[in-house]
Amino acid sequence: MTPEKITRPQFPKNFIWGVATSSFQIEGAHDADGKGPSVWDSFCEINGKIADGSNGHVACEHYLRWQEDVDLIAGLGVNAYRFSISWPRVQPDGQGDWNEAGFAFYDRLINALKAKGIEVHLTLNHWDLPQALQDQGGWAKREVCEHFTRYATEVARRFGSRLDSICTHNEPWVIAILGYEQGIFAPGIKSRAQAMAAVHHLLLSHGMALQAMRGLGLKTAMGIVLNLSPIYPASDDPKDIAKAKLDDGLILRHYMDALMFGKYPTDVIEHLGADAPPVVSGDMATIAQPLDFVGVNYYTRNFSSSGNPWDVASTGNLVTDMGWEVYPQGLTELLCRLHQDYQPRLLLVTENGAAFKDQLVDGVVNDTARLDYVRDHIAATHAALQQGVPVGAYFAWSLMDNFEWASGYAKRFGLVHVDFETQKRTLKNSALWYQKFLSEK
Numbered sequence: 199m200t201p202e203k204i205t206r207p208q209f210p211k212n213f214i215w216g217v218a219t220s221s222f223q224i225e226g227a228h229d230a231d232g233k234g235p236s237v238w239d240s241f242c243e244i245n246g247k248i249a250d251g252s253n254g255h256v257a258c259e260h261y262l263r264w265q266e267d268v269d270l271i272a273g274l275g276v277n278a279y280r281f282s283i284s285w286p287r288v289q290p291d292g293q294g295d296w297n298e299a300g301f302a303f304y305d306r307l308i309n310a311l312k313a314k315g316i317e318v319h320l321t322l323n324h325w326d327l328p329q330a331l332q333d334q335g336g337w338a339k340r341e342v343c344e345h346f347t348r349y350a351t352e353v354a355r356r357f358g359s360r361l362d363s364i365c366t367h368n369e370p371w372v373i374a375i376l377g378y379e380q381g382i383f384a385p386g387i388k389s390r391a392q393a394m395a396a397v398h399h400l401l402l403s404h405g406m407a408l409q410a411m412r413g414l415g416l417k418t419a420m421g422i423v424l425n426l427s428p429i430y431p432a433s434d435d436p437k438d439i440a441k442a443k444l445d446d447g448l449i450l451r452h453y454m455d456a457l458m459f460g461k462y463p464t465d466v467i468e469h470l471g472a473d474a475p476p477v478v479s480g481d482m483a484t485i486a487q488p489l490d491f492v493g494v495n496y497y498t499r500n501f502s503s504s505g506n507p508w509d510v511a512s513t514g515n516l517v518t519d520m521g522w523e524v525y526p527q528g529l530t531e532l533l534c535r536l537h538q539d540y541q542p543r544l545l546l547v548t549e550n551g552a553a554f555k556d557q558l559v560d561g562v563v564n565d566t567a568r569l570d571y572v573r574d575h576i577a578a579t580h581a582a583l584q585q586g587v588p589v590g591a592y593f594a595w596s597l598m599d600n601f602e603w604a605s606g607y608a609k610r611f612g613l614v615h616v617d618f619e620t621q622k623r624t625l626k627n628s629a630l631w632y633q634k635f636l637s638e639k
């Protein structure tokens with residue numbers, strides 16, 4: 199079937215259709231009503247770390263405009279919204295008192311979504327760790343696991359019965375590798391040993407939090423979200439083939455093997471040598487809690503080369519404003535592979551989208567490339583379903599243009615355009631297409 203022919207009725211009736219955001223990227227109000235600073239607030243203050251020198255102080259003003267944004271979400275016709283709680287908004291230092299004003303904000307938001315019949319898919323950690331915990335070593339220190347578990351349990355105790363799913367961490371690879379090894383994301387550390395410790399503590403805290411939250415007797419679906427891509431060797435040179443296998447180990451198997459089988463892959467551990475994660479007896483069993491779902495954030499495929507850097511232009515495919523190749527088949531391949539190798543109960547496409555250089559002209563954003571991208575990836579999701587893969591959701595990234603981390607506000611991923619001067623929201627043509635697609639019965 200050609201992607202152009204994809205329609206909503208081809209999907210199961212209970213399929214979840216959503217849009218996604220995260221707290222730091224949209225909320226603003228960085229110090230309002232008792233919120234504490236997060237690692238990203240601190241990182242933005244370091245000269246040269248954010249491409250346009252911006253920060254999250256205002257972002258999309260979602261903290262003020264949440265009612266308008268709930269209407270916007272409902273107006274799209276989606277049946278689900280995925281967002282995250284800012285940990286330092288509800289517990290300013292990550293270990294002390296709760297901030298009731300912070301919890302009240304999310305309480306109102308959840309109630310407003312529910313009142314409109316929109317499912318609530320909540321992420322506990324989409325990167326904005328309280329700075330006070332970073333001051334003690336952050337994810338590289340084992341103590342953070344206890345603090346995260348206490349935070350997760352409190353959120354679940356207050357909101358759990360109204361939530362359709364809880365995700366512990368969004369993209370642990372990004373937090374650990376970009377944040378603690380490459381230093382290009384918060385907290386800006388450059389140490390492979392710390393990065394591997396961070397990976398381990400993210401996974402361990404995930405397992406501990408799941409145990410504790412399930413101890414509350416909740417029926418809410420619980421899982422984790424990973425950034426995953428198929429990885430191909432750049433050539434048939436055996437060195438490239440070996441590099442692709444190792445990279446797949448470092449990015450996919452290290453997480454999936456730990457979560458699903460309770461072990462880290464031997465080839466990856468051997469490769470890491472002295473930087474291997476600090477595993478204590480019993481940790482791996484804690485990590486491998488049964489998962490109600492694995493969330494997949496898919497944007498592109500990757501190539502590994504042992505020699506010259508691989509050039510994305512060599513694919514001949516369209517490349518997004520992030521420099522990422524548009525490759526919808528990669529999503530089908532990835533979902534099929536996860537199903538075949540790991541058999542998770544349920545896979546959710548928790549993020550998928552593209553940044554392009556949009557132009558708002560006379561109230562219209564004619565973002566054909568994004569429209570095609572979303573449509574073709576929905577079709578790719580359908581192709582996996584047809585091959586028997588249990589996929590339950592598609593969430594477009596993102597509801598609206600927002601703070602794209604180290605790229606600042608220059609990279610626009612939204613289905614909805616945001617004018618950052620006036621905060622006016624305008625549905626792009628991709629949003630209008632999604633709305634029409636969702637209205638098909």
Ligand code: IFM
Nearest residue numbers: 220369495549595602611
């Ligand atoms: O904006 C991010 C999001 O926060 C996590 N996944 C990838 C997106 C695009 O880079």
